[in-house]
Amino acid sequence: MSPSEQDIYEEHVLDHYEDPYHRGALEAATHAHEADNPLCGDVIHVDLKLDADGKVQEAWFSGDGCVISQASASMLMEKIEGKTVEDLKQFSANEMLDLFGPKLTPNRQKCCLLSWRVLQAALHSPVNHDGKSDDESEAIRRFGGPSLSEEA
Amino acid sequence: MDYRNDFPILGRNSASGAPLAYLDNAASTQRPRAVIDAMSECYEQYYSNVHRGIHTLSEASTDAYEKARHTTTDFINASSTREVIFTAGTTAAINTVARTWGDANVGPGDCVLLTIAEHHANIVPWHQLAERTGCRVEFLPLSDDFTIDEAVVLEHLQRLKPKMFAFTAASNTLGTEFPIANWTKLAHEHGATVLVDAAQAVPHRVIDVQSLDVDFLVFSGHKVCGPTGIGVLYGKEALLNAMPAFLGGGGMIQRVTTSGFESAALPDKFEAGTPPIVEAIGLATALRYLSDVGLDAIQAYEHQLCVYADTQLRQIDGVRIIGPTADKKGGIVSFVIDGVHAHDVSQWLDTRGIAVRAGHHCTMPLHHSLGITASSRASFYFYNTLDEAQRLVDAVREVREKFAPSGRRRRRVAN
DSSP: OOHHHHHHTOHHHHHHHHSOSSBSOOTTOSEEEEEEETTTTEEEEEEEEEOTTSBEEEEEEEEEOOHHHHHHHHHHHHHHTTOBHHHHHHOOHHHHHHHHOSOOOHHHHHHHHHHHHHHHHHTTOBBOTTSOBOOOOGGGTSOOSOOSSOOO | OOOGGGOGGGGOBOTTSSBOEEOBTTTOOOOOHHHHHHHHHIIIIIOOOSSSOOSHHHHHHHHHHHHHHHHHHHHTTOSOGGGEEEESSHHHHHHHHIIIIIHHHOOTTOEEEEETTOOGGGTHHHHHHHHHHOOEEEEEOOOTTSOOOHHHHHHHHHHHOOSEEEEESBOTTTOBBOOHHHHHHHHHHTTOEEEEEOTTTTTTSOOOHHHHTOSEEEEESTTTTSOSSOEEEEEOHHHHHHSOOOSOSTTSEEEEETTEEEEOOTTGGGOOSSOOHHHHHHHHHHHHHHHHHOHHHHHHHHHHHHHHHHHHHHTSTTEEEOSOOGGGBOSEEEEEETTBOHHHHHHHHHHTTEEOEEEOTTOHHHHHHTTOSOEEEEEOOTTOOHHHHHHHHHHHHHHHHHHSOOOOOOOOOOO
16 A cells, blocks of 8 residues: 555545535535636535524535545534634644544645635625625636646 | 667666656656767867868867757658758747748638647747737647547638648647648648658657658757757758748858848758757767667667556556547656645655656646646656556555545644
């Protein structure tokens, strides 16, 4: 068994991939956001229900993509319920990588951080009466960085 | 065919400790010792700028640089060294044509015809031309068997009357080899100028620009066992002469005054600034090396590897080949695996020492047209082995098992 095999696709990760926490839509969402990584096609949508005190009552995700992007989203949803908006704004990218666990190369870190970025944007994106989110945070909808996909 | 010992890097292992099986040759090839040595020799013994100094080193470097142009001219059978321009690569070469020939010859309402299988390097420069001139860019669609019928090409040429027909000689994703000579003849009969992106063809088979009668043909050094940072723009002399210069600077001028400049003659006209000198010397060494191995032998050998990998992978349940059968393509086998993302495929294969490409391979419109966002691609070269093709097939089988739904359950945490 090689290091990368053991590290990245450990049982805990595959468990979340195959049996995710709160995969689906949340009708009563107060905040929502969706973003993709156009270079590899990973996409994550996050629905949040915040209560009057700014606490996350429920967090759901949906999406499509690699094991890392989907399993990390499941772990994140499981982690954030009960946390306040302020807690989550403090929750850093490095903490997200720690939550995932296995050490990732920079290319795969992007997969892991997709759900974290969507969550950060969702906190600023209240859902309108028509069910559409405001998308105030266009700037972080799409993100660059090193990619497996550039270069011929 | 065993040339592995000529390539120092092929002896190493991947990060997992498994022996390297380098199957990412469509992205970039590796270099034989001869190329590495030729470039070191230049740096250590006779390097200087070219076409400038009147001293020993400059004479030697200039001589080697221009000999490299002769070697390249012979390799593609251009009729003159004036038709062979050294650029930074395929991308730079296509941009040069779009910026100069394009700006001078294409206007509002004109059409540039491409195939849907083009690499971004042969799409974006034409989109940019459209932004500048108001021309439109049209795409030939693929048939279900990942080829394009001649009747479809003919219909588009008749209906759209394109000024430029720019197409890849071989798709970097599908592997499909398009009939350069036939399409060029048809295009000329309908008044179109032809540019062929031969980045995936020149490394693998004999390309003779005169018998193909193409107007422009481009390829990259790093895909023919040469260095990065160099590519070739071939153009018919009359066309190149009629085109305005592109990048301005030293080397591309006859004279400069405070009120203007006069362009140099071909090929210098399109080589502004200090050119890729050592890269040209490395490229020429690579082309001589490939000629010694023999392009016909390379093509035949790669075909064997492709037939094996393509046939075996097609037999694996849940694996879909993105591309035609082996008889219609070069040594490229792209595939998707049901329920497994290309990144995960690539990551797993890396644990077995196998390097493949994962993603859209710079062909987003093609992937979109096929309804997928990413695929995995194995691409062979003459230094690969049947054993490596077998390892690929075995590892893909493992991927199927590893990521197949198994009824596993996440550990529940108390909230």
